[in-house]
Amino acid sequence: xxVERGSTATWFASSSLSVLLLVTAAVLLLLLRxxxxxxxxADIVEFEVRSAPGATTVLGTITDEDAQAIIVDSGDALNTNxxxxxxxxxxxxxxxxxxxxxxxxxxxGSLRYDRAGRDGAALDAADITAVSTSYSNRLGAxxxxxxxxxxxxxxxxxxxxxxxxxPALIGTVILVLLMSVVVMPIGIAAAIWLSEYAGNRxxxxxxxxxxxxxxxxxxxxxxxxxxxxxxxxxxxxxDQLWFAQRLPAPTFGSGGLLWAALTLALxxxxxxxxxxxxxxxxxxxxxRDGAMALGATRSEVLWKVLLPAAGPALxxxxxxxxxxxxxxxxxxxxxxxxKLAPSLPIDGEFPYLHPSxxxxxxxxxxxxxxxxxxxxxxxxxxxxxxxxxxxxxxGLLNSSAILLRRRLxxxxxxxxxxxxx
Amino acid sequence: xxxTAPLLDPSDIALQSSALSxxxxxxxxxxxxxxxxxxxxxxxxxxxxxxGKSSLLRCFNRLNDDIDGHRMQGKITLDGIDVHxxxxxxxxxxxxxxxxxxxxNPFPMSIGDNVAFGLRLxxxxxxxxxDGRVESALKSVGLWAEVGDQLDAPAMRLSLGQQQRLVxxxxxxxxxxxxxxxxxxxxxxxxxxxRFEELVHGLAGQITIxxxxxxxxxxxxxxxxxxxxxxxxxxxxxxxxxxFSQPSERQTEDYLTGRYA
Numbered sequence: 009x010x011v012e013r014g015s016t017a018t019w020f021a022s023s024s025l026s027v028l029l030l031v032t033a034a035v036l037l038l039l040l041r042x043x044x045x046x047x048x049x050a051d052i053v054e055f056e057v058r059s060a061p062g063a064t065t066v067l068g069t070i071t072d073e074d075a076q077a078i079i080v081d082s083g084d085a086l087n088t089n090x091x092x093x094x095x096x097x098x099x100x101x102x103x104x105x106x107x108x109x110x111x112x113x114x115x116x117g118s119l120r121y122d123r124a125g126r127d128g129a130a131l132d133a134a135d136i137t138a139v140s141t142s143y144s145n146r147l148g149a150x151x152x153x154x155x156x157x158x159x160x161x162x163x164x165x166x167x168x169x170x171x172x173x174x175p176a177l178i179g180t181v182i183l184v185l186l187m188s189v190v191v192m193p194i195g196i197a198a199a200i201w202l203s204e205y206a207g208n209r210x211x212x213x214x215x216x217x218x219x220x221x222x223x224x225x226x227x228x229x230x231x232x233x234x235x236x237x238x239x240x241x242x243x244x245x246x247d248q249l250w251f252a253q254r255l256p257a258p259t260f261g262s263g264g265l266l267w268a269a270l271t272l273a274l275x276x277x278x279x280x281x282x283x284x285x286x287x288x289x290x291x292x293x294x295x296r297d298g299a300m301a302l303g304a305t306r307s308e309v310l311w312k313v314l315l316p317a318a319g320p321a322l323x324x325x326x327x328x329x330x331x332x333x334x335x336x337x338x339x340x341x342x343x344x345x346x347k348l349a350p351s352l353p354i355d356g357e358f359p360y361l362h363p364s365x366x367x368x369x370x371x372x373x374x375x376x377x378x379x380x381x382x383x384x385x386x387x388x389x390x391x392x393x394x395x396x397x398x399x400x401x402x403g404l405l406n407s408s409a410i411l412l413r414r415r416l417x418x419x420x421x422x423x424x425x426x427x428x429x
Numbered sequence: 430x431x432x433t434a435p436l437l438d439p440s441d442i443a444l445q446s447s448a449l450s451x452x453x454x455x456x457x458x459x460x461x462x463x464x465x466x467x468x469x470x471x472x473x474x475x476x477x478x479x480x481g482k483s484s485l486l487r488c489f490n491r492l493n494d495d496i497d498g499h500r501m502q503g504k505i506t507l508d509g510i511d512v513h514x515x516x517x518x519x520x521x522x523x524x525x526x527x528x529x530x531x532x533x534n535p536f537p538m539s540i541g542d543n544v545a546f547g548l549r550l551x552x553x554x555x556x557x558x559x560d561g562r563v564e565s566a567l568k569s570v571g572l573w574a575e576v577g578d579q580l581d582a583p584a585m586r587l588s589l590g591q592q593q594r595l596v597x598x599x600x601x602x603x604x605x606x607x608x609x610x611x612x613x614x615x616x617x618x619x620x621x622x623x624r625f626e627e628l629v630h631g632l633a634g635q636i637t638i639x640x641x642x643x644x645x646x647x648x649x650x651x652x653x654x655x656x657x658x659x660x661x662x663x664x665x666x667x668x669x670x671x672x673f674s675q676p677s678e679r680q681t682e683d684y685l686t687g688r689y690a
Binding site for chain 2: 207292294295297298299300301302303304305306308312313316317418
C-alpha cells in the first residue's frame with residue numbers, strides 16, 4: 009500500500025498511532041500514580057463527629073469520599089469500630105489537620121494514628137514496635153518524598169508479616185530465571201534442527217504446525233497440562249522413586265517452583281523456537297559459504313558462525329519469553345503459586361535452590377490482593393503496587409537483555425549495510 | 430567439443446575437470462565441460478549470466494555438495510587427485526582450494542579472528558606462530574599498514590574494499606594452492622576494484638587463480654588464460670591474448686563485441 013501525504017490513509021494511520029501512544033501513556037501514568045500513591049504520606053485529618061451520646065473524634069487519612077459521607081482510614085490498633093469509618097458529612101462538627109498528629113507503622117505493617125499531645129503511652133500498650141513514625145501534616149514535599157521512598161523500600165524488602173512483598177518478588181524473579189534456563193537450550197536445539205537439518209518436508213512441517221498451534225493455546229490450558237502431566241504424573245513418579253519414605257506427604261507430587269518453571273517453559277517454547285529459527289535464517293548465506301569454503305564442517309559453521317551471528321536473535325527470543333512468562337499467572341495458580349509460602353524457594357540452606365517448594369508470585373499477588381484480600385481498600389491499593397512492581401521487574405529484565413543485544417549488534421551493525429549495498 | 434585448450438604438460442595443471450556435467454534438480458547447469466587450469470596462472474571464466482560460471486567454480490571446492498537436488502557427472506582432479514576420492518577429504522580440499530565471494534563476507538568477529546578463522550578450524554599453528562601468519566596474510570593484501578594496530582576491532586567496521594581484501598587475507602592465511610574468485614569485485618567501487626586486481630596480479634605465480642567475472646575488461650586486464658562459457662558448455666578456452674584478439678569461435682566473438690543478446 010502506498011500512503012501519500014494528506015491522504016485519508018495517512019490521517020488514519022497517524023491518528024491510530026497517536027491513540028496507541030496515548031493509551032500506553034495513560035496506562036503507565038495510571039499505574040505509576042495508583043501504584044505509588046499508597047507510599048505517599050497523606051494528610052492526617054481529625055474529625056469531630058456529633059453522635060448520639062455526645063461528640064467523638066476520629067483521626068486518620070481520607071480513603072474515599074462522596075456527596076454524603078467520608079470514609080476515613082483510622083488505622084488498625086485500638087479501634088473497636090474497625091479500620092475504616094464511614095462519617096456522614098452532616099454529622100461532622102469540625103475537621104482539622106493537627107500538626108502534632110502522627111502515623112506510626114508497626115513492624116507487622118499495621119498503622120496507628122495518634123497525636124503527640126495525647127497520652128504517648130498508648131503506643132507501647134498496643135504491643136507493637138513502631139518501625140517508623142511520621143508527622144505527616146508537618147512534612148514538606150521533600151520530606152514526604154523521603155518518607156515515600158522509605159515506605160516503598162520497606163514494601164519491596166520485607167515479607168508479608170511486615171506488609172511487604174519481597175517473597176513474591178523473589179519468587180517471580182527465580183521463576184523467570186529458571187524458566188529461561190530451561191527454555192533457551194531446548195529452544196535453541198529445536199530451532200537449529202528446524203533451520204539446519206529438517207528442511208521443509210514431512211516431520212519438519214508437522215513440528216512447525218505443532219509450534220504454531222501451541223502458540224495459540226490459552227495459558228490456563230498449560231496450567232492444566234502442568235498439573236496433570238508434570239505435577240501429578242511426573243511429580244508422583246519422582247516421589248515414588250526417590251522420596252518414597254516421605255509419602256504420603258508429597259515432595260515433588262504437589263505444585264512447586266520446578267513444575268511452574270517447566271510449565272512456563274512449555275508455554276514460551278513456541279515463541280522462542282520461532283524467533284531463533286528466524287534469526288538463524290536471517291544470517292546471510294554468504295557467511296555460511298565463507299566458513300564452508302575455509303573447510304568448516306556443518307557443525308563448525310553452526311557453532312562458530314551461525315549461532316554467534318544469531319546472538320541478537322537469541323536475546324530477542326529471551327525477551328519475548330520473559331515478557332510472555334511474566335504475564336502468565338493463570339497456569340501458575342495450578343502448579344505451585346500460593347498466597348502465602350512458609351519459606352522462600354531460595355535460601356542459605358543446602359541445596360540453596362529448592363525446586364519442590366511452593367512459592368509466591370507478584371502476578372498472583374495482584375489477583376489475590378485485589379479480589380481475595382480481607383481489606384478491600386488496602387487490598388486494591390496493594391494490588392496496584394504489585395502490578396507496578398511486576399511491570400518494573402519485567403522492564404528491568406528486558407532492558408538488561410536489550411542492552412546486551414545492543415552490544416552484540418554493534419559488533420555486527422555493518423552486516424546490514426553490506427546486505428543492502 | 431569445440432574447445433581449443435592450449436596444450437599443457439600434466440605437471441603444469443593445477444585443476445582439471447573432465448566431461449563434467451552438473452544438475453540442480455531437473456535443470457542442467459553444466460554440460461560436459463573439460464578444462465585444465467594452468468598452475469600459477471590467472472584463469473578467467475567469462476560468459477553471460479546463467480552460463481554456469483559460478484556453478485563450475487563451486488565444483489572445484491565442492492561447495493555445491495550441500496545444495497538440494499545436486500547431481501554431478503564426470504571428474505575433477507586437484508594435482509591429479511580426484512577431489513571426490515578418499516585421498517582428499519573435503520576439508521583438506523578446501524584448505525588447498527580457497528575461495529573469495531562476490532560480496533565481502535567477513536564474519537561478525539574481530540579483524541584478527543577473521544584472518545585466523547581458517548587456521549583455527551584446521552588446527553594450524555599455535556599462539557605466536559598463528560599471529561605471525563595473520564600478520565603476513567594481512568601484509569600480502571596490503572591491509573597490515575591500515576589495520577595492523579586494530580586487530581581487535583570488528584571486521585564489519587571496515588570499508589567494503591577493505592573487507593574484500595580482508596576475506597582474501599583470510600583465504601590466503603591457510604596457504605592454499607588455488608584461489609577461486611567468484612566476481613570478487615562486483616560489490617566494489619572502481620578504485621577498490623583496481624586495487625583488488627593489482628593484488629590478484631601479485632598473487633599469481635605463487636597461487637593458481639580462477640576468476641569468474643562478467644567484466645570482460647577485467648578478464649583481459651588480469652588473466653593469462655580465459656574460458657568462455659555459454660549455456661553450461663565450454664565454448665572456447667585459450668590464452669587471454671589470443672582469445673580477446675582473435676576469438677576462434679563465432680559465439681565468443683559475438684559476446685566480446687556485445688552482439689550477444
